[in-house]
Amino acid sequence: MSLKEVLKEEPHTGYMLANEAIVRAALEADVKVAAFYPGSPQTEILDTFERVSHYRDDIVVEIAANEKVALETAAGAAFVGLRGFTSMKSVGGNVASDTLYSLAYTGVKGGLVVVIADDPYAHSSQSEQDGRWFGYTAYLPMLEPSNPQEAYEMVKKAFELSEKYGSVVLVRTTTRVNHQSGLVKVGKLERTPFDKLSWKENRRSYATVGSLARKFKAELLEKIAKMKEDPEFLALNRVEYFDGKEAKEVKPEEAKGIGVITSGVSYSYVLESLQKLGGEAYVLKLGVLNPIPEKLIGDFIEGLDKVVVVEELFPYIEGFVRQIAKERNPNLEIIGKKSGHFLEMLEYNVPIVIKVLAEVLGRELPFDYEGHFKRMWELAKLAPPRMPTFCAGCPHRATFWALRRAMGRPENYYLANDIGCYSMLALEHIGWTDSLLAMGASLGIAHGVQHSAQERVVALVGDSTFFHAALPGIVNAIRNNSKMTLIILDNAVTAMTGQQAHPGSPKKVNPYEKRIDIESVLRGLGVEKIVVIDSFQARKNIGKLREALKYDGLSVVISRGDCALYHFREYRRAGGKIVPYFVDKEACERAYNCIRDFGCPAIVIDETDLKAKILPEVCVGCGVCSQLCPHNAIHSTAILYGGEDKPYVTIEDYRELEQIMLRRGGQ
């Protein structure tokens, strides 16, 4: 990943992540206002924009409270006539969609491009939601690139099309496109200075309701019908003939025999599979997902005997193909999900696609992918699972350890989890969560559960989620006298996505940002029982949490402790030295309290004596484990020097300290 490649003004070819190529494209398109909320797989777009904004003063970059506000910020700029940009993950689209559907009606003046990044396989999402329906159901144009170069080109093109039609243009990506790197050829970066425009000179109405909405709707239908015929849109689709070695562009009417229709990353699986099979086929690669180029598809399938539709998730394209085939080629054999050849879930790869293509083309598989996988898996499964887990020094781990103790029997509670690093509680190796749905959902769910279940309800919410979507749920809980305990995990940043700033964060993107204090917000709203704890004082927190759990009404615990990744990155940058902890082997009685229900990656078992051992290169010195030890066997290495002012420096020092410690223990 390189910011250099994004900022270099001359045209060049550089190794870029698609997310970086997207930023470069938007910059070349002279985008002026860009606002985001982080979420995988599009977060690097935000991160790159943020870094770009430190080098250029001709752009406004903000992290918004949520995706809806981000979209509205970019739309406001586009209303006035400046170019706006935002991107969001699949489920972020749900949050923004209320505004998005109206924006389709009102249209825009300046170009407005919105990237929606889906996550087939749900690598880092709550669902495998298919964002292609946003384009279709909102009557908005939607493009889909298949690699970083196309992502760059399509985003640039999207700005032009947006202004040509006065319409938002959506660009749909998937994880395997966003997180794909390759050589990207970019143009010259020429930007204009940031000048505000006169609203008076640009004024027009963006109000949609009732009769105004009906007028907009009629225009919208006209616009989308025009786009269907527009050569500029059509040029984003391509028909190719693959002769067994190479693909060359042909006319859709030339297609005969076997055809493939595909888009996005699946296109690369199709081409690679055809190469391996040495198979001949016609390929229609769609770059436009809405409006679907029906005539083009019709021309393409008219002369075919069979068509294979290769797309991840929903049979979206397949549905159109089936519809069009009824008229243009009723005898066409359509191979896709409805025929049982492809799954409607998970992501694809070459072995999945090549299997179907080999069958259709009547060719031998070049390699027994499945057999090889199965044989090797027998060997591979020896490797113990390695799920994501809380970092060394994570404040959440300490809070949850104390919460478990405060509850005594966690099974006597309902735990409504939410979205953030704390979601990892729900993963199978910990498995402590009753529900986890969407950002901010813990509050509303908890409220319904407290009406219905006998057990006390505990809701968890992170600080970023607090501002993003939890506030209405909190207001509702206060208003309706909800009897529950809300725990706010205030770790200073939006940690899970890479420690970005949020409205309550000390971290800032722009100097004008204000920090909003969660406790004051809650007091202002009228919460009567607020308990503030230091996440890292785990043992002391047990009593405070118990008190909050017992409270007959809504109690809120704010657990404050910086995200370790964020904190120690800043700390190291400022020249700070980490002071790790160590286990005094003389005192350790193998009680393992520092391991059980805690799970710091820095603590392992020393197999020579079965005592606990702390890995100095992993430990960040948060000190929580020392509070858990009933034998007082865990201490800061600082004590070995007789003071905090002489911290440990290297691993060698630490090994030496271990020796000193062992000798001392013998006294």
Add this chain to the structure above:
Amino acid sequence: MNVIYCGVGGQGIVLMSNIVGEACARKGIHVVSGELHGLSQRSGSVIVHQRIGEGLSPLIPYGEADVILALEPMEALRYIYFLKPGGTVITNTRLIHHPYETENFVKGKIDKYITYEEIVENIRKSGAKLYEIDALKLAEEAGTALAQNVVLVGALTALPDFPIDKETMLEAVKASVPEKAVEANVRAFELGYKAVKELL
């Protein structure tokens, strides 16, 4: 050449593929990489696919990787199904135990940690050519334990079939690491390079 880079979140796996990608850009060699950022980074398993010279899709098909370059041995084994029959595995020799494994240990579900020998035995059983590198030792020798990933990039460069020359790779290393760490990383690269040359 198809390369799988893998290890544990936080070890700097994406930097390895970025260095090679940067070198490809300098040489005008086709390259496509498939990465995963996000959830997998919290001490989880991380894998990057890279297609150098040929290969269109961002994911290497099972059984087609020429090399697995692993910063952690269990991760090399975990992804062994990507390796082509008789392919090469270059692995760091130090195991990183997941807290879950440690927790199972104290709960009596297992009576010992998995050992390096057990892991390596299965890697060998797959038919792979194996090169073992103590990357931590070499990185510390070079001046920073953080450069274990660059040690392995040096090791990769030393393979006879690796399509990019050493000088270009060194330039790419220099361009990819923080300025003040350039010297240590160049040393780390050289040590990794030498280590594999000696094993060839």
